[in-house]
Amino acid sequence: MKHFKNFLTALGLIALFCFMAPNRLYGYLDAGTGSYMVQIIIAFAAGGAFAIKIFWRRIYAFIKRTPSKNKDEQNKK
């Protein structure tokens, strides 16, 4: 377990260095350098997952809508 934790930590830190590229920050709070760097990496991954999530939701909504729409049209006839 400890080795696995260290492995993941190392992986995370490598990823941190790969994506170091902050932008201007707005607001009165100090976002914290470490938090800022971590956020950039997590957001990169989460953004990809979010895009897939939206994509699948749209497909699901489309599939779900199509039969009921056909049914409605049949009922009207």
Added chain:
Amino acid sequence: MNKIKNSINEPGSFRDPSGFLFYRDSHIYRQINIIYKEDYNMLMDSGLYRALTDSSLLITHEEVDVSGPGPGKAYKIIRPEAIPFISYPYEWCFEQLKDAALTTFKIQKTAMDFGMTLKDSSVYNIQFLRGRPVFIDTLSFEKYHEGSPWVAYRQSCQHFLAPLALMCYSDIRLNQLFRIYMDGIPLDLASILLPSSTNFNPSLLSHIHLHAKGQKHYAGKTINMKSHKMSRMSFMGLIDNLESTIARLNHRTKATEWGDYYEDTNYPPEAIEHKKEIVASFLDSAGPGIVWDLGANDGSFSRIASSRSLYTISFDIDPIAVGKNYFQSKKNGEENILPLFLDLTNPSPGIGWKNDERSSLLKRGPAETAFALALIHHLAISNNLPLIKIADFFSLVCNNLIIEFVPKDDSQVQRLLSTREDIFPDYTRAAFEEDFGKYFKIENIEKIKGSRRTMYLMKKRVRII
């Protein structure tokens, strides 16, 4: 413009230069500084304020024509809807903190639809109003700048995700860490306290464990500010991931001392019914005003007050009982009851800057009426508190007191004494009446049928200084 005298600044509202809260003539106002003009106008004109207030996510306010305490900097003065009782995350149960977090993320997502974002994610921006969490900081919104990261990310992890994960996976009492750490739970501490199995949860691994490592790695380092941007999709993905991680956290209820209190009493059902009748009749004599039920358990007796449209704070020392109470209030859509955690032997102190940013329990009182039902024996015998000290404390927290005296020959008191020496020769009904009589005038006394217990209605004596 009306000039109102004697303003007092709210001691917990000074960190954000956009404005501050102040009290005047028993009303609360917020000064909006000129520096925040653009963002405030955007909040109001974009439709975001309307969208959030229509869905009861944001506190409503009205713009008023009065001069603020800092007129040179003032753009506008607003009067937000008053919150009947301010509570803090170390007084909330798991579900209350979770609902506060989900409300914050819902607001953040709605704000993005209107081109705005939250510039902070403080747990103290949430209060409970009409049984639901509501965002109270009107000045927390700012224009979203495409490419910019979320400045409140660290705060959202420290104020919401870390304490909820700790309560869920380590111990439900760990929200008490808020009493020590004003700005949320430090992530390195959360990382140590969480079980190692949470490393297998990708969201907790990244937002807490790796986040803590990242903070340590970059501590004191200056980073090169390049023009790399965080896309809107990444921004939304981050918020969505935090929200869904929190939504999946569920506390597994374990048995606690008080969890099944009402199934484990020495009362016959008719005694409980008679006690409820006495409380209702005493409460009607005490008159209107806020009620504090001290030692409320699941809030059965609190509901006698809340059902009379009296705003009732239902305090208990057991976080599971508070959770049950909150669940019931949510399920029934009750608007006049607020279940909160409270250890009466160590009530919430004043914390933060000058011990004044978050008010102590006593500073948030007194209540018009307090209930102390089946409580006195726990204070006097389990906690060695002399009756005179208990009477003194109650005189500080309420104007009217509905209290139940549980005599020594009661089986519940005998149970408390079964494992310890009886060093309480003064725990008698006569001594109780004498000591409480120094602080209160006894207005009514009634025996509970089918039990050895007695109910009292007392009115606080006016102290002559």
